[in-house]
Amino acid sequence: MAVASFVLGRRRSIATVGGYSSIRSLHSLPKYYGYYAAIWCGLPGLLLVAAWLSLSDSVITGRVVASLPEALRGSSDAQLGLLVNDIKNLAAGQFVNPNRAVELGAAAELYNSLQASARWILSGLIVALGLAGFLYSATRLQPDFRARNKVETVIKAALVVASTIAIFTTVGILLSVLFEALRFFQKISFTEFLFGLTWSPQTALRADQVGSSGAFGAIPLFAGTLLISGIAMFVALPIGLMTAVYLTEYASPRIRAVIKPVLEILAGIPTVVYGFFAALTVAPLLRDLGTSLGLEVASESALGAGLVMGVMIIPFVSSLTDDVINAVPQAMRDGSYALGATKSETVKRVILPAALPGIVGGALLAVSRAIGETMIVVMAAGLAANLTVNPLQAVTTVTVQIVTLLVGDQEFDSAKTLAAFALGLVLFVVTLILNVFALHVVRKYREQYE
């Protein structure tokens, strides 16, 4: 339809000025009149579809639920959710528990018919809107009408919308995490969560079960996260830094041409591969090593996960430091060399101090990555929330717990699943602060030498 109105609009614009011969008296090229008409025809319809799709499902579900017999409806939210799922499956012709199928047959039929009528209403509305839009635009198509400017305004508006997606994403993350976290804090107090020393999120299946209330003190998780990130940074920072120094100050172009791509490969390896590698190779290696030294090493030790995570971060640190070191002006090096400094003296006493703010910024970004890293710790770190600083023991991290709490069957209202969002909130806020601060430091550092 939009295409048709493009053609019609274009024709009409030419016709209004009396054919191709006098095409110059149009303000804009004919195709812009076409675009203008097409936009008026298509855009309202598109917006309608978007709005419709996001709302129709809940409206229809609401009506279906309302039609259900009282006995089925009177259950909790979670059960209702299952019920609705069953109805939808039934409506889609999928297999559902036969007993259920009888009860819900009517509801499923209602659902289907509502869906069908919704589709019809939607199509009709779109056609009507399109026609109305086209007719409106047709009345506006006059030779001196600034079609191009109008079309460009729409284009610019679309660009603005695209650029604000990032903001919406951030706001979306914050709101969704915050909303669920607040529900969590209604059940568990904020201070208990932040400062509690025990973490065991098992909630009872029955109210009378022994030890029914889970403990949600997140300190062991924070400690575990810090321990593993600390080990990772302990590995990644010196190696990454020295690699960058070697590549920028010492290596010949040929060596650089080999090592840099290899580091890029290292950076491009998915974290799940690192996790697999940690669990398959590194952890047994460490355990054997520990046994031969007479040490007890847990098979999911913090050390194994931390080491592999450190390796993952090496290329990240080295490429950030590489940029930062390159930004130090050559004049600084010349000044130092001219005084008779060796390369290492120049690096240690001039370049690194000069690059320090940038390096710190890069290191903070790396810390933020280590804290937020998920797959390696999920696969190679433990689930038990031990409060320990011994790297040979198993610890758990914030991300591991988020995954464990949310993967698999879940009832959405339990403190257990909501706790994951509370952890997500902490994770998001901490990394946000680290990132904003680090990016600011790095930017200031660059401006200094530009």
Place this chain on the structure above:
Amino acid sequence: MSGSQTAEAVDLAEEEQLDNSRAPRMDQSQAVAEDFQSVAQEEYETHGTVTAEDPVMTVRDCNVFYGDAQALFDVNLDIGRNQVVALIGPSGCGKSTFIRCLNRMNDTIDTAVVTGDIRLYGEDINSKSTDVVLLRARVGMVFQKPNPFPKSIFENVAYGPRLHGLASNRAELDEIVETSLRRAGLWEEAKDRLDQPGTGLSGGQQQRLCIARTIAVNPEVILMDEPCSALDPIATARIEDLIDELSENYAIAIVTHSMQQAARVSQRTAYFHLGKLIEVDETNRIFTNPGHKLTEDYVTGRFG
């Protein structure tokens, strides 16, 4: 470093080529064209006297290549004790390249190759076995743009002595710093702010700080690569006075764009053109009675 270094080398090389290609079009007279041709010949004999009475450094048959481009052709020149040698010539003529040979700063450019016989007190400094660190401690250098380290004024000056272990205790170090700053004429301005960053000084002060930093190592020769080109006239005048004072103790080679500056501060002047040393003589002679047409054209302002 890699990027900037290569870029610099390319810049230098390109500048040379640029000059080579443009040179013929710059002619204003047939005579100049002939002179260019004579310069372009393979064997070129430098006019004037290349030797000095009491040479600290001697350079013979020095050639420099940046990759495939040759930047310096068979240069012979002595630098005498307690004397200022000014190196002048149009942009890209090789004078900076030459001065960078004297303390092996060309080593920092990957593509640069320096050949020839360069001696400091009779010691070959261009051989593989030469200790570059030691050489640079003896031959200091001041750069075009003031480049103080991002450290305090004190630390800037103390940097060299600390590296080389010249001071055995804090008092000695303090003394070296003070003497150096005094000699560089910066003491009065800087003594109350020694712990403040050197980058906070004005341009002229920064350049004097760099000079203080250089003399803190007690070198035998000081090389200056257009030390005043980034400074205003007043700061320039101060630096020129300073050079004059320093020449009592050091052998100095200074690259300059300004002929007036060469005339004011130097005893001898060397004129470079297209990578060749055209003429070197007493400064007076160069400016009053040059032996080569190109030198004359340059000092009288016909090109450059």
Place this chain on the structure above:
Amino acid sequence: MTADEKRAQEETLRRVRASLARRYRSERRFRLFGLSSALLGLAFVAFLFVTIIGNGYTAFWQTQFKLDIYFDPAVIDPDGQADPQQLASANYRALIRDALQSELPDVSGRREMRELNRLISAGAEFDLRDEVVANVALIGSTRELWITADDEVDMLVKGHVERDEQGGARRLSDSQLRWIDALAADGRVEQRFNVNFFTRGDSRDPEQAGIAGAAKGSLFALLVTLVIAFPLGIAAAVYLEEFAPRNRWIDLVEVNINNLAAVPSIVFGLLGLSVFLNFFGLPRSAPLVGGLVLSLMTLPTIIIASRAAIKSVPPSVREAALGLGASQVQTVLHHVVPLAMPGMLTGAIIGMARALGESAPLLMIGMVAFIVEVPQSITDPATALPVQVFLWADSPERAFVERTSAATMVLLAFLLAMNAVAIWLRNKFERRW
């Protein structure tokens, strides 16, 4: 120069000389430290690839038995009607058992029969069924067919499990071992190309498990990501570089984009879970949702790369177009964007490669389930390649270690190919202005 000066210089020289040996030692140490750091990276890449390839390359072959299968009408088609329903539910295992038994006549007794049966993959009978249903003419004939062996047999034949450690890693009994040897001596055991691995979905039996489902899930998710993130990313980059006014709002947008690029991926998963699944009610485990989440995640990468590409288009191009009377929008759409396209594409491919390797957010939205069917649309439940690696890595069977490594190899091959394309594109279209 005074004698004092001379002495001072000589003293300096002496001290410098004295310090040299120590300083050069420290120089060498530092340099060595740098070199070994760089080499450590190389060594690690080598170690990782050797481990993964060493563990995984055998998975591309699968042990199979050559058996003469008699499609006994009495077993599979007693009515002689070739009724599809009947054929589909017939006992094909019996055919295989009979064939095996005819090879190994000394097997007797129920226990031994059961052990014999276990040599064959549990899925082998369904292969036979599919063949019969597809070609009814087979009924009554005898064919020499390659029948997939059980994973334990596979591991033994490949040498991943030692022959002489029964009870430990080896789960096969001594008599099973004997039968395998007998079949092998007969030339009836062979490692053949593992077609299942590339054509099947997930399975509890390692020898039946394949990556097709996961690969297709990844493909669907990436398509969704591409369709959403690429145009949006370019549009946002164009706006920020060409049209945006310099004000605090735009500063905020920029800080935001840079920050989003560094937000942990799992947080995007939380967003997907609570917004796309719980709020909009989109289906769980669907590549559609996975793609949506991944596109939000890759958007910053694409925006940043596209902005760099647009920045590298020299202002002279814009000035020339504007000078000819083009509007700003025309200038950008007709000149700047086409010139920046290779850079944008490179950024997009790198973003896609990152999205392909990402698994944490997919765990959050349920793309981590045991799914046998290969997904047919973007709303079917599916997993993704990295998630498949994650799932298999958790399985206890030795054969899954091999398959996990092989799936990793496939994943890495895709990533390397994508990066290679990006580098090729960059080199081919890189323009110096």
